[in-house]
Amino acid sequence: xxxxxxxxxxxxxxxxLLRRERPGDDGPAVPPAPVTNGRRRRDALAVRILxxxxxxxxxxxxxxxxxxxxxxxxxxxxxxxxxxxxxPGMPWxxxxxxxxxxxxxxxxxxxxxxxxxxxxxAALALAGALMQAVVxxxxxxxxxxxxxxxxxxxxxxFIVLGIGVxxxxxxxxxxxxxxxxxAAVYLLARKNGRIAPQRLILAGVALGSLFSAVTSYLxxxxxxxxxxxxxxxxxxxxxxATMGHLALPVTALAAVGLYTALRARALxxxxxxxxxxxxLGVNVNRTRSGVLVAAALLTGSVVAVSGGIGxxxxxxxxxxxxxxxxxxxxxxxxxxxxxxxxxxSCDLLARTxxxxxxxxxxxxxxxxxxxxxxxxxxxxxxxxxxxxx
Amino acid sequence: xxxxxxNLTAHRGGRTVLTDVNVRVPSGTVLGLLGPNGSGKSTLLxxxxxxxxxxxxxxxxxxxxxxxxKRGELARRVxxxxxxxxxxxxxxxxxxxxxGRIPHGRGYGRDxxxxxxxxxxxxxxxxxxxxxxxxxxxxxxxxxxxxxxxRALAQDTxxxxxxxxxxxxxxxxQIELLDLIxxxxxxxxxxxxxxxxxxxxxxxxxxxxDGRLLSLGAPQEVLHTGLIRSVFGVESTAVAHPRSxxxxxxxxxxxxxxxxxxxxxxxxxPPQEETPAP
Numbered sequence: 001x002x003x004x005x006x007x008x009x010x011x012x013x014x015x016x017l018l019r020r021e022r023p024g025d026d027g028p029a030v031p032p033a034p035v036t037n038g039r040r041r042r043d044a045l046a047v048r049i050l051x052x053x054x055x056x057x058x059x060x061x062x063x064x065x066x067x068x069x070x071x072x073x074x075x076x077x078x079x080x081x082x083x084x085x086x087x088p089g090m091p092w093x094x095x096x097x098x099x100x101x102x103x104x105x106x107x108x109x110x111x112x113x114x115x116x117x118x119x120x121x122a123a124l125a126l127a128g129a130l131m132q133a134v135v136x137x138x139x140x141x142x143x144x145x146x147x148x149x150x151x152x153x154x155x156x157x158f159i160v161l162g163i164g165v166x167x168x169x170x171x172x173x174x175x176x177x178x179x180x181x182x183a184a185v186y187l188l189a190r191k192n193g194r195i196a197p198q199r200l201i202l203a204g205v206a207l208g209s210l211f212s213a214v215t216s217y218l219x220x221x222x223x224x225x226x227x228x229x230x231x232x233x234x235x236x237x238x239x240x241a242t243m244g245h246l247a248l249p250v251t252a253l254a255a256v257g258l259y260t261a262l263r264a265r266a267l268x269x270x271x272x273x274x275x276x277x278x279x280l281g282v283n284v285n286r287t288r289s290g291v292l293v294a295a296a297l298l299t300g301s302v303v304a305v306s307g308g309i310g311x312x313x314x315x316x317x318x319x320x321x322x323x324x325x326x327x328x329x330x331x332x333x334x335x336x337x338x339x340x341x342x343x344x345s346c347d348l349l350a351r352t353x354x355x356x357x358x359x360x361x362x363x364x365x366x367x368x369x370x371x372x373x374x375x376x377x378x379x380x381x382x383x384x385x386x387x388x389x
Numbered sequence: 390x391x392x393x394x395x396n397l398t399a400h401r402g403g404r405t406v407l408t409d410v411n412v413r414v415p416s417g418t419v420l421g422l423l424g425p426n427g428s429g430k431s432t433l434l435x436x437x438x439x440x441x442x443x444x445x446x447x448x449x450x451x452x453x454x455x456x457x458x459k460r461g462e463l464a465r466r467v468x469x470x471x472x473x474x475x476x477x478x479x480x481x482x483x484x485x486x487x488x489g490r491i492p493h494g495r496g497y498g499r500d501x502x503x504x505x506x507x508x509x510x511x512x513x514x515x516x517x518x519x520x521x522x523x524x525x526x527x528x529x530x531x532x533x534x535x536x537x538x539x540r541a542l543a544q545d546t547x548x549x550x551x552x553x554x555x556x557x558x559x560x561x562x563q564i565e566l567l568d569l570i571x572x573x574x575x576x577x578x579x580x581x582x583x584x585x586x587x588x589x590x591x592x593x594x595x596x597x598x599d600g601r602l603l604s605l606g607a608p609q610e611v612l613h614t615g616l617i618r619s620v621f622g623v624e625s626t627a628v629a630h631p632r633s634x635x636x637x638x639x640x641x642x643x644x645x646x647x648x649x650x651x652x653x654x655x656x657x658x659p660p661q662e663e664t665p666a667p
Contacts, residue, residue: 040481040484042482132478133478136477137477138477138478198627265491265494268484268488269488269491270476271475271477271480272475272485272488273474273475273478274475275435275440275469275471276469276471276474276475276488278439278460279438279439279440279464279467279468279469279471280464280488280489280491280492280544281461281463281464281465281491281492282460283460283489292468321479323476325479325480325481325484326478326479326480327480327484329499345571384622
């Protein structure tokens, strides 16, 4: 049935293709109805299962994050508090069944923190996947343009030189440092209007080292009392999150997510090389520059609030590729949700495992993520996406 | 679609690699480009496919300078099969062929049933249907060539530009591929190394040496032992195929005679006295 449908609907160009059948070929004159092959079917199935599954995991982790802590709130109560803030006129918000303390704990502290962790995870995973695609290098990560090193210099100068107080001040200087570093690497890698991936990576590494040296020097040279806040920023943390902190990263994530969704096919073409992509009608230079700038801005907006959280941006895209293949239309949504669920879980662990003290988030992401990734890396599925070479 | 290469001069890395090349490829014909390594074949094909800009002259598709076309429009007219390929990330064969459908689609959209049908049909025609599920990087050289050719077919363009598509192919697949190229009604520009295959499958051949087009015309008129000696520096003997009577070349040895000396007399076919056009 599908075959006749196809024949009837076959547009002119397909009909032309069919007539070009080589003489003496006994094969079917009409291509049979598309039989998606096993690999594609498996990848498509994986996406159909993974996207809802990861969404469910993410939502339950967020809910758990809001209810776990020193002030006891049941998951049902925390859900009621969240809904009560979002939807006006809910009876339980005014009947005295929930204390102000509970309300504050959830709406002022736990929820913004969990949301920031999820946003940061999603943003870093997306930025990492984009960087890897546009520079043709599986070792690329969001910080490749010197973004985190630049943010580090910005934040540390702020802490050391003590221009002001407050986390927003650190955030602003970190963001400025990240943008400055990105701009410098971008301009250094650009020659004759073309961004050479190899030059970009090397310029990023070199400039990153320079910035790290500056950060190290400032850390050593400053008063001992500053060292703790410096280390805390450099290792990454979402502990100081407020709803206000969410605005920049969420906006950036939404904008860059939309921007890349429209370029997923062009990114696929870039995977097979610049010339091949160009002959498929992709404006290689503009796509590369645009995606690089978008990914760097996204990373900068996240680093400014959460500090340099390693590992997520490098590894989550690879895990997504192992699970669903390198097609960006399948891989980007999985990486995005996976990054969000992973970092939200890590942050929940970071503040509960050693309570009342806290484990730096960057330490935990590596300690939880690395063994899992190494296990996945040894499986056959990883071989089939080219990690056995 | 007719392809006109007009007064084309091109530089690469500060070196002149093509000088004043003029070729007209009528719609639906196959032009073979011959010449030693470094003679400018690949550059000519790159310029003709819009990947490199010429320093002078132009390439017209049905009379339209290809530089005036948008990228997408060009990709719906000209498909390229080249040697270069990046392998940092894995891609399945079917996905590789489906990339050829990019110029026909937009945005995030999933591959339509028709895209998949066209891709699978192209794979079948290229003799690579059984490879559809494999990883591209796990293929042999010849299998890759067939898959890349399938991608060019799936792009469904009136012009095909093929840079040494028969590399790595066994003799059966070389003949199969060239038969396939002949049987399409597309305009084909193809760089080849095998002079006998070129003579058999191309409507016209152009011989390049040092970036200049030395000779252009029907294979029987262009190819002769004198030209092979002066261009490739190889002594050859032209023989008639015992059954078809077609002219074939047997390659004997590297020329010891300076290439500007008059061609020696051969036993089977007297040397044609025409000298290649400068």
